[in-house]
Amino acid sequence: MRDVVQLDAEYLGRLRRRDPDALQSVVDEHGRRLYRAARGMGHSATEAEDLVQDVFVTFIDSVERFEGRSQVGTWLFGILHHKSQERRRAVAREELNDPVDQIFESQFDGRGSWIRTPAAPDRQAGAAQVADAIRACLDGLSPAQRDVFQLREVEELSAADAGKILVLTITHIGVLLHRARTKLRMCLEGKGWGRLR
Amino acid sequence: MMTCKEVSTLISTGGFSDAPLTRRLGVRLHLLMCRHCRAFRRQLEAVARSARAAAAVHETEPSRDFESKIAASLKR
Numbered sequence: 001m002r003d004v005v006q007l008d009a010e011y012l013g014r015l016r017r018r019d020p021d022a023l024q025s026v027v028d029e030h031g032r033r034l035y036r037a038a039r040g041m042g043h044s045a046t047e048a049e050d051l052v053q054d055v056f057v058t059f060i061d062s063v064e065r066f067e068g069r070s071q072v073g074t075w076l077f078g079i080l081h082h083k084s085q086e087r088r089r090a091v092a093r094e095e096l097n098d099p100v101d102q103i104f105e106s107q108f109d110g111r112g113s114w115i116r117t118p119a120a121p122d123r124q125a126g127a128a129q130v131a132d133a134i135r136a137c138l139d140g141l142s143p144a145q146r147d148v149f150q151l152r153e154v155e156e157l158s159a160a161d162a163g164k165i166l167v168l169t170i171t172h173i174g175v176l177l178h179r180a181r182t183k184l185r186m187c188l189e190g191k192g193w194g195r196l197r
Numbered sequence: 198m199m200t201c202k203e204v205s206t207l208i209s210t211g212g213f214s215d216a217p218l219t220r221r222l223g224v225r226l227h228l229l230m231c232r233h234c235r236a237f238r239r240q241l242e243a244v245a246r247s248a249r250a251a252a253a254v255h256e257t258e259p260s261r262d263f264e265s266k267i268a269a270s271l272k273r
Contacts, residue, residue, distance in 0.1 A: 024268040031267060035259045049259055053267045060271050104209075105202075112200025114233035118240045131251035138248070152211060153245040154252045159211055174210030181209050184244050 015063050027056060030076050038080065042150035043087075047143060051087070055079045085167060087143065098142075104182045119189050137187035144168075145180035152177050199223040205237050 014022035034055060038048035058079050066075065109115050138146060144166075151162040152173070159170045159177075166173070199220075204227045207213050213224060228234055260266075 018272060020268070020272055023271045024264070027264045027268045027271070031264045032259065035263065045259070049263060049266075052259075052263075053270055056267050056271055104206075108200075108202040112202035114201045114205075114237070117233045118237040120236060120239060120243070127250060130247045134244070134247045134251045138251075149248070150252075154249050159215070170215070174212050177211050178206065178209040181241055181244060184248075185240060188244065188247075 012063065012066065015060065018060065023060070026059075026072065030073060031056075033073070034076060034080055038084065042147040043084070043143065044139065044146065047087075051080065051083055054083050058083070098179050100179050100182050100186075103186060104178070118185070119193055133188060133191045133193070134184070137184050137191070140187055141180050141183055145176050145183065148173055148176040149180035149184070153181075199227050201227075201231060201234050201237075204228070204231070204234050208234075208238055209241065 011022060015026065031052060034052045035048050038051045039045070043051055055076055059076055107115055138149070141149065147166055148162060148168075151157045151166070152159065159173045162168075163170050163173050168176070204224050207216060207220065207224060213221065216224070228238070
């Protein structure tokens with residue numbers, strides 16, 4: 001890990017006094033790397049910016065306790081991981097019910113058979129068009145659904161590994177993946193997915 | 198005989214590979230006979246494929262004034 005800024009006593013003192021140049025330099029040095037990591041963890045663009053800001057606020061508030069033994073980057077990434085987990089747990093608790101569960105149910109008749117055949121993807125659509133559509137639809141997912149979809153379907157991790165990273169049970173991972181997929185299917189169908197069949 | 202709803206839910210939650218053998222066989226048998234559920238499975242695969250393709254070219258840079266905004270919030 002590249003980590004040019006070592007916290008010497010003088011620099012630490014400037015951060016504690018909230019010296020504007022010192023604050024700016026620590027953000028310039030680490031901000032973008034933290035942002036990219038937060039995006040990789042599946043946070044949306046807005047969330048990732050929020051999260052990184054939160055990381056720096058916590059860093060500056062706790063800089064009194066920093067003894068310069070670990071490098072700044074390591075310290076910041078530790079805070080990022082902790083904050084990210086905190087958000088994930090908060091989000092997971094909110095999601096006992098989701099209206100999308102009823103939408104999925106409504107696609108079957110009384111005997112549990114599909115009412116309408118699920119649409120096949122539009123083979124005529126260009127890759128860029130499909131990518132734009134899926135990005136727009138991903139923004140409609142809750143953060144927890146997006147995290148799970150990212151880890152399971154994009155990173156192709158097992159349910160067990162995704163559960164370890166997100167601190168969720170395998171059952172909960174399954175529920176969130178199912179909701180994410182249902183929302184994405186509905187959203188893509190709404191954008192004309194399969195219209196040319 | 199499993200219903201479309203049972204089969205599709207098991208596929209959609211990703212719980213298929215962890216399901217007991219009889220359930221897995223039930224799903225396979227159902228898929229052989231049901232074009233709706235086969236279409237559903239293809240749809241999920243297509244969604245995942247598109248997401249992977251989109252992620253490969255995903256914008257990974259923050260907004261332009263990102264660093265200044267954060268530094269400004271720290272100075273307050």
